[in-house]
Amino acid sequence: MSGKQVYIFDTTLRDGEQVPGCKLNTEEKVDLAVRLEEMGVDILEAGFPVSSPGDFQSVTMISRTLKHAVVCGLTRAVQKDIEVAAQALKYAKRSRIHTGIGTSDSHIKGKFNSNREDILKRAVQCVKWARNFTDDVEFYAEDAxxxxxxxxxxICEAVVNAGATTLNIPDTTGYCLPHQYGEKIAFLVNNVPNIDKAVISCHCHNDLGLATANAIAGVIGGARQIECTINGLGERAGNTSLEEVVMIINQHKHLGFYTNINPKLLNPMSRLVSDTMRMPVQPNKAIVGSNAFSHSSGIHQDGFLKDATTYEIINPVEVGADESKIVLTARSGRSALAFRxxxxxxxxxxxxxxxIYESFLKTADVKKEVMQEDLYELANAYQLQVSPVN
Incomplete structure (x- = not known):
C-alpha cells in the first residue's frame, strides 16, 4: 500500500473505561479486545495493571488471547507499576509497557512538588526499568x-537514549489549538537529534472539542501513531475518536497516509462498544451517529436524490452503516415525499x-417526523379522494 502508515493505538479499554459508568469486567474486555484486533487496531492498551486485581486479570487474559496486535499496559513512573505490568503482559505475543510522567510546569510543581531536572531523571529511570522487560517501551510526557x-x-532525547521506542505527546487537557499542537510535533521532529529512533504518538483530549483536529495536525507535523477510542470515549470530554481519524485519513488521500483499520467494521464496533459500556452515541456523532447519513432538509434531500455525493462525502456502506435515510419533516420537499x-x-x-404535499405539510407541522404509517394514511386518503368507492 502506498503512503505512510499511521499506527492506530486503541485505548478504549483503558482511557475509554475511565468514563463514569463504563466499567467493564474481564469477559467484556476480552470480547472487545478480540473485535478491536479483528478491525485492524495495531496497538491495544488493555488497561492499567497495578490499579486493581480486576484490571491485572483483564490485561493478563487479553495478553493470552490476542494473536497479532501489540498488547500494552499503562504504568506510572514507579518501579512496582512497571513490574506488575510486565507480569500481566508476559503471555502476550507482542507486548508494550507504556510509562511516563508529567512534564509541564503545572504538573512538575503542582502535582509532584519537584523541578525539571528531577523529573528528567525520573523519566529516564522509568524507561530503563521498563526496558528490563521488553524492547517495546512507550514514554508519555503527560501534559505535553x-x-x-x-x-x-x-526529555524526548533523554528517554530515547534510555530505550524508549515510542514518544507519546499528550494534549492531556485538550488545551492546544490544532496549529499549536502540529507545530509542537514538528518542533520535536526538527530538534530531537535521535528522533529517528522513535515513533511520535498523538494522545489528544477533547475538552475544547479539538481532539480529532489536533491528532490530524500532529500526524501532518510528523507523528505516526494516534491514540484514540471508539466513539471518542474517555476522561472528562473524551479522547480522539478512532472512527473520525481513520475516515479523515481515508478521505484525504492527498495527505499520503493510511491505517490498517477495516472501515466497514466501524459502525458495528461503535454499536458493540456503546452496548457493552452502556453509553449511548449522540445521534449527530460523525461517522457512527444515527443521523450521520440522514437527510431532512428539502434542499439537501433534492440534491441527494439527484446525486448522493452532493451531500455525502462517505458512502454509508464504506463504514458499515445502514443505508442513507430520507427523513420527512416540515422542512422536506416534494422530491423527498415522492421518493418515500x-x-x-x-x-x-x-x-x-x-x-398530497399540502396535506403532508399539515401533518408535518404537527409532528416532529412524518412516519411510514402517516404516509400510508396520506396516500390512501388521496386515492379515495380521486377514486371514491361507490
Whole structure:
C-alpha cells in the first residue's frame, strides 16, 4: 500500500473505561479486545495493571488471547507499576509497557512538588526499568500540550537514549489549538537529534472539542501513531475518536497516509462498544451517529436524490452503516415525499404529489417526523379522494 502508515493505538479499554459508568469486567474486555484486533487496531492498551486485581486479570487474559496486535499496559513512573505490568503482559505475543510522567510546569510543581531536572531523571529511570522487560517501551510526557518545547525536546532525547521506542505527546487537557499542537510535533521532529529512533504518538483530549483536529495536525507535523477510542470515549470530554481519524485519513488521500483499520467494521464496533459500556452515541456523532447519513432538509434531500455525493462525502456502506435515510419533516420537499411514497409502492405523478404535499405539510407541522404509517394514511386518503368507492 502506498503512503505512510499511521499506527492506530486503541485505548478504549483503558482511557475509554475511565468514563463514569463504563466499567467493564474481564469477559467484556476480552470480547472487545478480540473485535478491536479483528478491525485492524495495531496497538491495544488493555488497561492499567497495578490499579486493581480486576484490571491485572483483564490485561493478563487479553495478553493470552490476542494473536497479532501489540498488547500494552499503562504504568506510572514507579518501579512496582512497571513490574506488575510486565507480569500481566508476559503471555502476550507482542507486548508494550507504556510509562511516563508529567512534564509541564503545572504538573512538575503542582502535582509532584519537584523541578525539571528531577523529573528528567525520573523519566529516564522509568524507561530503563521498563526496558528490563521488553524492547517495546512507550514514554508519555503527560501534559505535553502545555510543556515548554525546549524542555520537552530534552526529555524526548533523554528517554530515547534510555530505550524508549515510542514518544507519546499528550494534549492531556485538550488545551492546544490544532496549529499549536502540529507545530509542537514538528518542533520535536526538527530538534530531537535521535528522533529517528522513535515513533511520535498523538494522545489528544477533547475538552475544547479539538481532539480529532489536533491528532490530524500532529500526524501532518510528523507523528505516526494516534491514540484514540471508539466513539471518542474517555476522561472528562473524551479522547480522539478512532472512527473520525481513520475516515479523515481515508478521505484525504492527498495527505499520503493510511491505517490498517477495516472501515466497514466501524459502525458495528461503535454499536458493540456503546452496548457493552452502556453509553449511548449522540445521534449527530460523525461517522457512527444515527443521523450521520440522514437527510431532512428539502434542499439537501433534492440534491441527494439527484446525486448522493452532493451531500455525502462517505458512502454509508464504506463504514458499515445502514443505508442513507430520507427523513420527512416540515422542512422536506416534494422530491423527498415522492421518493418515500415510491419506496412504499405508490405511483403518483407530479400533480398528485402537489396535492398530497399540502396535506403532508399539515401533518408535518404537527409532528416532529412524518412516519411510514402517516404516509400510508396520506396516500390512501388521496386515492379515495380521486377514486371514491361507490
Amino acid at each position: 500540550g502545555r510543556t515548554d518545547n525546549e524542555y520537552l525536546a530534552r 411514497l415510491q419506496q412504499l409502492g405508490f405511483t403518483f405523478n407530479r400533480n398528485d404529489i402537489d396535492v
